[in-house]
Amino acid sequence: MSDYRIQGATGEWEVVIGLEVHAQVTSNAKLFSGASTAFGAEPNTQVSLVDAAMPGMLPVPNRECIRQAVRTGMAIEAQINKYSRFDRKNYFYADLPQGYQISQLYHPIVGEGQLTIEADEKAGIPEDKVIGIERIHVEQDAGKLMHDQHPTMSYVDLNRCGVALMEIVSRPDMRSPAEAGAYVRKLRTILRYVGSCDGNMEEGSMRADVNVSVRRPGPISDENPFGTRTETKNVNSVRFVMQVIEHEANRQVDLIEDGGTVVQETRLFDPNSGTTRSMRSKEDAHDYRYFPDPDLLPLELEDSFLDECRASLPELPDAKRARYIDELGLSDYNASVLTAEVETFARFETLLAETAKRLGKDEKTVATQVANWSLSVAPGVMKSLGDEADPSHATAEAQAEILRMQDAGEISGGQAKEIYEIVLRTGRDPAEIADTEGLKQQSDTGAIEAVIDEVLAANADKVEEYRGGKDKLFGFFVGQTMKAMQGKANPAVVNQVLKAKLG
Amino acid sequence: MTELTNLGVREIRDGVAQGDFTAREVAEAFNAAVEAASELNAFIVATPDKALEAADKVDADRAAGRELGAMAGVPIGMKDLFCTDGVQTTAASHILEGFVPRYESTVSQNLWDAGAGMLGKLNLDQFAMGSSNETSHFGNVVSPWRKSGGGNAGMSPGGSSGGSSAAVAARIAPAATGTDTGGSIRQPAAFTGICGIKPTYGRCSRWGVVAFASSLDQAGPMARSVGDCAIMLGAMAGFDAKDSTSLQMDVPDWAAGLSADLKGRKVGIPREYRMDGTDEAILESWEQGKNWLRDAGAEIVDISLPHTKYALPAYYIIAPAEASSNLARYDGVRYGLRDLPEGAGLQDMYAATREEGFGDEVKRRVLIGTYVLSAGFYDAYYNQAQKVRALVARDFERAWADCDVILAPTTPTASFPLGDKTDDPLAMYLNDVFAVPASLAGVPAMSVPAMLNGEGLPLGLQIVGKPFDEQGVLNAGLAIEQRAGFEAKPETWW
Amino acid sequence: MSIDRPTVAKIASLARIKMTDAELDRMAPELSAILDWVEQLGEVDTSEVEPMTAVIPNTLRLRADEVDADPRTGGDRRDDVLANAPVAEHGFFGVPKVIE
Numbered sequence A: 001m002s003d004y005r006i007q008g009a010t011g012e013w014e015v016v017i018g019l020e021v022h023a024q025v026t027s028n029a030k031l032f033s034g035a036s037t038a039f040g041a042e043p044n045t046q047v048s049l050v051d052a053a054m055p056g057m058l059p060v061p062n063r064e065c066i067r068q069a070v071r072t073g074m075a076i077e078a079q080i081n082k083y084s085r086f087d088r089k090n091y092f093y094a095d096l097p098q099g100y101q102i103s104q105l106y107h108p109i110v111g112e113g114q115l116t117i118e119a120d121e122k123a124g125i126p127e128d129k130v131i132g133i134e135r136i137h138v139e140q141d142a143g144k145l146m147h148d149q150h151p152t153m154s155y156v157d158l159n160r161c162g163v164a165l166m167e168i169v170s171r172p173d174m175r176s177p178a179e180a181g182a183y184v185r186k187l188r189t190i191l192r193y194v195g196s197c198d199g200n201m202e203e204g205s206m207r208a209d210v211n212v213s214v215r216r217p218g219p220i221s222d223e224n225p226f227g228t229r230t231e232t233k234n235v236n237s238v239r240f241v242m243q244v245i246e247h248e249a250n251r252q253v254d255l256i257e258d259g260g261t262v263v264q265e266t267r268l269f270d271p272n273s274g275t276t277r278s279m280r281s282k283e284d285a286h287d288y289r290y291f292p293d294p295d296l297l298p299l300e301l302e303d304s305f306l307d308e309c310r311a312s313l314p315e316l317p318d319a320k321r322a323r324y325i326d327e328l329g330l331s332d333y334n335a336s337v338l339t340a341e342v343e344t345f346a347r348f349e350t351l352l353a354e355t356a357k358r359l360g361k362d363e364k365t366v367a368t369q370v371a372n373w374s375l376s377v378a379p380g381v382m383k384s385l386g387d388e389a390d391p392s393h394a395t396a397e398a399q400a401e402i403l404r405m406q407d408a409g410e411i412s413g414g415q416a417k418e419i420y421e422i423v424l425r426t427g428r429d430p431a432e433i434a435d436t437e438g439l440k441q442q443s444d445t446g447a448i449e450a451v452i453d454e455v456l457a458a459n460a461d462k463v464e465e466y467r468g469g470k471d472k473l474f475g476f477f478v479g480q481t482m483k484a485m486q487g488k489a490n491p492a493v494v495n496q497v498l499k500a501k502l503g
Numbered sequence B: 001m002t003e004l005t006n007l008g009v010r011e012i013r014d015g016v017a018q019g020d021f022t023a024r025e026v027a028e029a030f031n032a033a034v035e036a037a038s039e040l041n042a043f044i045v046a047t048p049d050k051a052l053e054a055a056d057k058v059d060a061d062r063a064a065g066r067e068l069g070a071m072a073g074v075p076i077g078m079k080d081l082f083c084t085d086g087v088q089t090t091a092a093s094h095i096l097e098g099f100v101p102r103y104e105s106t107v108s109q110n111l112w113d114a115g116a117g118m119l120g121k122l123n124l125d126q127f128a129m130g131s132s133n134e135t136s137h138f139g140n141v142v143s144p145w146r147k148s149g150g151g152n153a154g155m156s157p158g159g160s161s162g163g164s165s166a167a168v169a170a171r172i173a174p175a176a177t178g179t180d181t182g183g184s185i186r187q188p189a190a191f192t193g194i195c196g197i198k199p200t201y202g203r204c205s206r207w208g209v210v211a212f213a214s215s216l217d218q219a220g221p222m223a224r225s226v227g228d229c230a231i232m233l234g235a236m237a238g239f240d241a242k243d244s245t246s247l248q249m250d251v252p253d254w255a256a257g258l259s260a261d262l263k264g265r266k267v268g269i270p271r272e273y274r275m276d277g278t279d280e281a282i283l284e285s286w287e288q289g290k291n292w293l294r295d296a297g298a299e300i301v302d303i304s305l306p307h308t309k310y311a312l313p314a315y316y317i318i319a320p321a322e323a324s325s326n327l328a329r330y331d332g333v334r335y336g337l338r339d340l341p342e343g344a345g346l347q348d349m350y351a352a353t354r355e356e357g358f359g360d361e362v363k364r365r366v367l368i369g370t371y372v373l374s375a376g377f378y379d380a381y382y383n384q385a386q387k388v389r390a391l392v393a394r395d396f397e398r399a400w401a402d403c404d405v406i407l408a409p410t411t412p413t414a415s416f417p418l419g420d421k422t423d424d425p426l427a428m429y430l431n432d433v434f435a436v437p438a439s440l441a442g443v444p445a446m447s448v449p450a451m452l453n454g455e456g457l458p459l460g461l462q463i464v465g466k467p468f469d470e471q472g473v474l475n476a477g478l479a480i481e482q483r484a485g486f487e488a489k490p491e492t493w494w
Numbered sequence C: 001m002s003i004d005r006p007t008v009a010k011i012a013s014l015a016r017i018k019m020t021d022a023e024l025d026r027m028a029p030e031l032s033a034i035l036d037w038v039e040q041l042g043e044v045d046t047s048e049v050e051p052m053t054a055v056i057p058n059t060l061r062l063r064a065d066e067v068d069a070d071p072r073t074g075g076d077r078r079d080d081v082l083a084n085a086p087v088a089e090h091g092f093f094g095v096p097k098v099i100e
């Protein structure tokens, strides 16, 4: 249980949060027409007669959009409804040419599901928590209005109009901004794993309607029910979702404690002030006159279609994370970070396979090494180079080769970084760099022994002290040896020889 | 060349194919007839050049020895509910006045592909809402028929396909397209002494047809003979991937399959269609119809369609509900009328545009539809109506256990003078009491002229068939046609 | 049940049809009569009946995810889309300014 509380003048308040996330479905064509969904085209060029709601135009659903919604449903372990229907949601607005949005109210395609947000002590999430998902339905996106192009007119661009959306409706199961943030991030991760949405919140591919209410802490009962909620629309970043909750919860507590009541209403978020405000509500805003779209028949899914959807699902984040921990022996932390993003695990798994191959070892043996390289060493080098790095040079082959040379003792950790720097800058071959730039370490025991003999001879007094019990001096001898060899000695060999000589 | 305008679809097509006359001669004759009949107000726009262009192509194809289509050389009228590329399409509404689509409806395209030509866009009730063709923004259509001894009173050609019925009855078009949502092909056909068939829901694509009520709208042909309807329906029908409700099945050759021999067929007579307020003459024609079909070899059986009484009220919930949503797109933003009062915002613009652009009957139905779908009323009205609709459909399904087709009157009365019922929407709605059940059930139904009543006005008989059995309907229609020998035609007074 | 003038005004506003007082006065009784008449549907016992969903038993076809496969339902035809617009500027439809 989250113990996030709003401290009011009259005591503590609990925040109850439910999210409706609109995720744009990844498809080439729109939900009911053949126009393209590509982002950023010239206004009204990706608009079919159907999207513009010309007289006599009719919707025919795109199989891929249905498929993606079903796959998403499967990824959240939801019930897939083999029978669903499209309904019309009627309202008038300039971004809605038909005068109705085709959506699913009565029989959505996906029913009850869930996802798990992971424990995050720092964020106040003491343990893993399951968040219920009520449903996913498929619907059309609206067009766009531009208000600042003309003094007296708004301009209408219908390019987005008719693009497929999944509306993913959570249960009111979240109790803190952190939980809501974790939920959105986790949902985004799942969508990106499944490939049903690119999760790009800046481009509006994912946006959340944030439902917030407050109540006194304690079990839900007739005496202490849910409070009245407000819905803040179209919030398009995780940070903003959290801000909305903070602001709304505090606003509602202040309101109630001042003797007011919360009105169930739709609100807008202003990212500049971090506050929400009531939308100029029309009295009929909630009378959408839903009814089954008579242009469309019931959608009935066959088993073969569902089987294909299931078979096409990738390993999902929770399963992958568990496998990284149980089978690859990675730490919880590393496993979490590596599985959070599709690109991250994809890069890791490629590098892991390549490294194991070059080392002739199994993946489990090199996993921790590759994970450390991937999560700290490589990003560190990349970051220190800034613009000088060309990320296209960061191939799995080059990195695996560096890891191999390091594993074989041919180069030191420091040299690995130096070599990688040159790789990122120039794309040169790591082995060739090690050779020509002198970035190799000395592993020849004879040569190292000779140097160590000199060091011990020059520091006979310290040798005495060491043998007298001053163990700490071991590091001093290592340092002197490395210094004498310009840092190019294999530390493992140095240690081994020193130990032998010092007895 | 006036006799050319007396010819029907098959006669024209075969005459052109045989070289008895050219398609151009036919088109010219009908173009002239259209022009001369402006008093009927059957056309919103005439397109004589389109008719000639299509005719010339057919003549050229024939000269080149190319195969000719099923409608080759036949100029037809196109109900102005079908979007026609480059030709104004209005649905007889002010709100679409001046709208010129850049696309062609599937059905009209099918007809052009079959060699038909377009005489023009036919008048109709606004958005196909009406039963008398008095709700058009472009004025009433006047029926070519007049009551014997009724003076010069203009009579209703029926609706909503009133321009179509008037044009075909008046011989200014050999055939025309109609659409039927709750009787809009059959009732005007009955009023004007012609044939018209509404096929099974889904036979004709709705793509490019201005929508009234999506779950009911079906296009169909109107012509002067059953055979002509069969030919033209064959050209109009077919699967269309652009319409989700389109039937994915082959179109039979109905014209080739025509047979008036009904031996072994059972004709059901629904007892619930014997309603109060039905004209004596109508009941008489119904009796006559039974005799004709018996004579053709059919067995007449009594059947029951117990929910008939509730079909019309269910229709007047479902159709307006769908219409209220279908007509939301007429908002003055992307096409058609825009009324922008000084200082008006977006929502004011919508309200002003729709006030200005929609006629009274359209407003009535949009308001009824809005009301029955609005919060708190959905279950009591819309859902209940859809349940009753399911019961009406079930009545038909059960009836098919006892009969192959159903015979009933098309309308409870003959045509009435224009203006007679305009003050009483409910009385107007009752015109479709016999037509609506088949619409709700989506089954094929046609009207065939039976006789004239005592006032010299045509009466129609309706045949309703099983889903997909247009052939059975057409065959029964043919049996009636052959026995009724309906030769009456309106005198030319225009 | 009849519907009164304020209800008609409310529906008209929901349907975005401006109506004068005279129109409301005329429409209210007409709509009431129609609604009174359709209310006879309440007599029908439908407790065992599912509302009709498909007129002719049929299931929904799905189309392939192809862009502009058919020009009649594809994009890239801005001129056709804007051709009938009361106001079209710079490739957009123009509407009176909306304050959100």
Ligand SMILES: [Mg+2]
Residues within 6 Å of the ligand: A020, A209
């Ligand atoms: Mg929402």
Ligand SMILES: [Zn+2]
Residues within 6 Å of the ligand: A022, A139, A167
């Ligand atoms: Zn939504």
